[in-house]
Amino acid sequence: MGFTVNQTLKRKLAHTLDLPSAVLLDQATICLSGDGEAKITNHKGLVQYTSACIKARSLQGMIEVIGDELEIASFSSSEMKIVGRIRQVMLK
Structure with a gap:
């Protein structure tokens, strides 16, 4: 039998810890x-x-970074670092 932890419990646990x-x-x-x-x-x-544009998926939606001369300076399965002239960041 599986156990599923809901979002509310996770939020309370994060707050407690x-x-x-x-x-x-x-x-x-x-x-x-x-x-x-x-x-x-x-x-x-x-x-x-x-x-000019870098888009990445997230659980909350699409993350869009708009700017000039954008580059991904580092990238891993869970983290990325973007450098350049950032003009706008959106979550769609």
Whole structure:
């Protein structure tokens, strides 16, 4: 017999343990450093990659980074670092 932990319980557990809820809920996290760097964790794969637009899947929807001279500086199965002139970040 399987046991499924619901989202509410995960949120309460994260709060009790003083952890970011994104850790237990597998939510994407986007961290911007000025307009030159974005770090996306818990992405679910790259969808589009051009120097003007980078799109990645997440459980919450599509993450879209718009800008100029965009590059993926590092990439792993769960994290990517985007550099360039970032003009807009959207979750669709």
